[in-house]
Amino acid sequence: MGDYKYNLSEDRIPKHWYNIQADLPEPLAPVLHPGTGQPIGPDDLAPLFPMACIIQEVTQEREIEIPEPVRDVYKLWRPAPLYRARRLEQALDTPAKIYYKYEGVSPSGSHKPNTAVAQAFYNKEEGVKKLSTETGAGQWGSSLAFAGNLFDLEVNVFMVKVSYNQKPYRRALMETYGARCVASPSNETESGRAILAKDPDSTGSLGIAISEAVEVAAQNDDTKYALGSVLNHVLLHQTIIGMEAMEQMEMAGDDPDIVIGCAGGGSNFAGLAFPFLGAQMRGGKKRQVIAVEPAACPTLTRGTFAYDFGDTAHLTPLVKMHTLGSTFVPSGIHAGGLRYHGMSPLVSHLVALGLVEPVAYHQTGCFEAGLQFARAEGIVPAPESTHAVKAAVDQALKCKEEGTSRTILFNLSGHGHFDMQAYMDFLGGKLKDEEYDHAALSAAMSELPEVAAE
Ligand SMILES: *Cc1c(COP(=O)(O)O)cnc(C)c1O
16 A cells, blocks of 8 residues: 655654745735724734734744744644545545645644644743633634643633534533633623624624633733734744645655645644745745635635724724625534634735635535545544545546646644534534525625725
C-alpha cells in the first residue's frame, strides 16, 4: 500500500508563524472606527486585546517567532500528522493523490488550540486575569478553556444557544477545563438582554455572542476578549498548520496542486493555505486554493465585500470583509463553526484578488462525503471539516473524469466525536439542506454601514 503517514520529529516543530501581510500584492484595507470612520490605532483596541496581539494584527514582518512557552505547549500534540488518504483514493477509484493534514489530534479535537494557547500566553504576560469569549459549536470555547487553565486565567464563554442545547458535551468539556459557560443571548449583558426583549426564543448567533463577550471585556479592566477566528493575529497563529504541512509534503516527495480548507471565519483554511500562497506570491508554484463554506451561510459566494461590523450589537470596529450583514442569523445547520455572517478580512482580500476560489456546499452532500471518508480512513470528521472533505472528493472525481492526476491537500480541521448527533440525524435521514433566507439576507444587507473611506 505504500507510506500513508508523515510525521515530523518534535524538534522540527516550526519556530515561526508565517505572516502573509508581508507578501500581499496590495495591502489590506484599514480597520475603521465606527464613530469617526477613521482608521483605528493600537490604543483603540487596547481594552479588548493584549498589545502583542494588536501588533500582530498590523505587522508586515514575514516571520514571527513563536514564544518558547507556546512551543512547549504545542508539543502536547504537535507536529500534527499528515496523511495520504490511500484508501479513500481507492474507494473513489481516482488517479488523484489525496493528502490531509489532521488537526483533530489536539486536546480539544480541532485546530483552535493553536491560537488559544498563543492568546492565553500573551494575555498572561500582560497581567490579564480573565478572558471573555464566544463560541459557536463549542470548539473554540473548549480550546480557550484548555489554554486558559494552563496559563491560570479565568475563562467565561458565551455559547450560541442552539449549540448550547445541541451539544451538552462541549459545555461539559469547557467546565472540565475549569471555564464557565452560559447560553447566548443571556441576561448577563445589555446586548443579550436587548436581543431577548425583541425575541425571547432567539437561537442566538455568533454575532450576538461576540457582542456579549466584547461588552464584558470592555467593561472590566482585568478582562480581555479572545476571538477564535477572523482576525489577522488568529490566522497568523494557525499558520503552524501549513508550515508543518509544507515540510511533510516534502517528506512525502509531493507538492500539492490543490489546497483546500473549510471556512467559517477563515482561520483553519488560512492556517493551511497561507504558507503555500506566500510561496506562490514570492514567485513559486501556482496552486488552486479553495475555501469551502456552507450553502446555508454563503459569506464568500453570496456576500458583499464591504465594510461591516463583526458583531450584531455593533460594538466592534468596521472591517472590510465578505459579509451577509451583521444582523443576518443563519439557519441552525450542524456545522455551527461555519455559521458566521462575516469572514476574515485577509481571506476576503485574497478572494477579491482572485488568489482564492470560494465554493459553497449543502450539508447533506458534506455528511455523505464525511461518511465515505470515515469508512475509508477511520477518522470521523467534524461537521465543519466535512465541507473540506467534500471539496477534496469532488476534485478527485473531477480528476477521474478528466483522466488527470493531481495532488490534493486538504485540512481535516477536527474530529466529530462531540458531533455524533449530527451523524445520527444524517444516518436517520433527518438532515435537510437548509437554503438561506433570501428576504432576511436582503434585510441584513440593507443595514450595511455607509463608509466614506471606500
Ligand atoms: C471552528 C471550526 C471551524 C471554522 O472556523 P475557521 O476559523 O473557519 O477555521 C472549522 N472546523 C472546525 C473543526 C472548527 O472547530
